[in-house]
Amino acid sequence: MYLAVFVDMLGFGVILPLLPFHTERLGGSGVWLGGVLTAYALAQFVAAPVLGALSDRYGRRPLLLVSLAGSAVSLALTGVAGSLPALLAARVVAGLCGGAIAVGQAYAIDLAEPGERTRALGMVGAAIGMGFVFGPAIGAALAGLGFAGVSFVAGGIALANLIAGVVLLPREVRPDAKPAQPPRRRSANALATLVQAVRLRALRPLLGAVFAATFAFAGMEATYALLGARQHGLGPSGLGLVFTGVGVVMAVVQGGVVGRVTDRFGNRRVAVTGAVLLGLGLVTLPYGPAWLSYTALAVLATGQGLLAPTTAALIAQAGGGALGGVLGIGQSASAAARAVGPIAAGAAFDAGPATPYLLGAALCGVAAVLMLQHNRGAEVRPDAEPAEQAA
Incomplete structure (x- = not known):
């Protein structure tokens, strides 16, 4: 798979x-x-x-x-x-x-x-x-x-x-596994799924956090070519190497690190840490020499690598039986941020090269606060019915 x-x-x-x-x-x-x-x-x-x-x-x-x-x-x-x-x-x-x-x-x-x-x-x-x-x-x-x-x-x-x-x-699925969702048929109506998901108290802050953090990261992706060219003279090949490095760091973190740290600290703490690291990387990125910029990129890539799978896991847990639909809502929040984030970041860059990164760092702070609101008391058992979890 x-x-x-x-x-x-x-x-x-x-x-x-x-x-x-x-x-x-x-x-x-x-x-x-x-x-x-x-x-x-x-x-x-x-x-x-x-x-x-x-x-x-x-x-x-x-x-x-x-x-x-x-x-x-x-x-x-x-x-x-x-x-x-x-x-x-x-x-x-x-x-x-x-x-x-x-x-x-x-x-x-x-x-x-x-x-x-x-x-x-x-x-x-x-x-x-x-x-x-x-x-x-x-x-x-x-x-x-x-x-x-x-x-x-x-x-x-x-x-x-x-x-x-x-x-x-x-x-x-594995024959010895309990299905992640009840086997009975569920509505495939996207609007009904969205309304149902938004009604879940445990899900609202997570969707807001996903939107805010993805908005921040997408804004960096959209504008770093301009920043790197202005500050460090990066051309297409140099920018390609930089973004390849960011992708490799994220893949290593998601494939080999996140499972270990969540086993010890739990999804919510790791997600908050990821948002903080992403924010720190963004606020540092437009300042200082090239080595500091590249270090900031590694830090923010680590943060994004920690953030993406842990927020998805929290969304899956909060959504109860409608696993696919709720994860789809999470992807919708991310897609919405990717649709508007680059446009907003481009406008912010025109106002000042550091502006989209400072804005992104602030949004990462918002994401961290939202995830802190998602405490253990708000989480629901994985086999609970959505109606039982509604506000």
């Missing part, structure tokens, strides 16, 4: 280095590029709770396979897109399939021992992170094929991933 997620993100990441240039060749302005990038996040915002709720009803494996098939289709459509509207539509299809990250998270929880669920979520995060590390590097190496050629290669990778998924993905 982790391999399926990794290869899916790998195929998606392959086209990213060429996407801005292809948009420009089609006559797109900066607004169009922003629209193409934002369309993915907005589509993911809509699709995540739908796919999660459908996986609660029909099972994780079928929904994950449908998503893998959709990824292959979206990449093929991206390759043949000869106009800006066609390219935008292809990215919408990709975002709709990208909403299945919540399905992968729920799948990992279903297959994990109860005490290993945060570790399993960390492995999902590591698979996603490494896909984004290696994908753009492969895309850059294949740039000579042209945008269409690279897109078709990525589509071929996605198709191979689908075939491997049909053969290799487990058909059911």
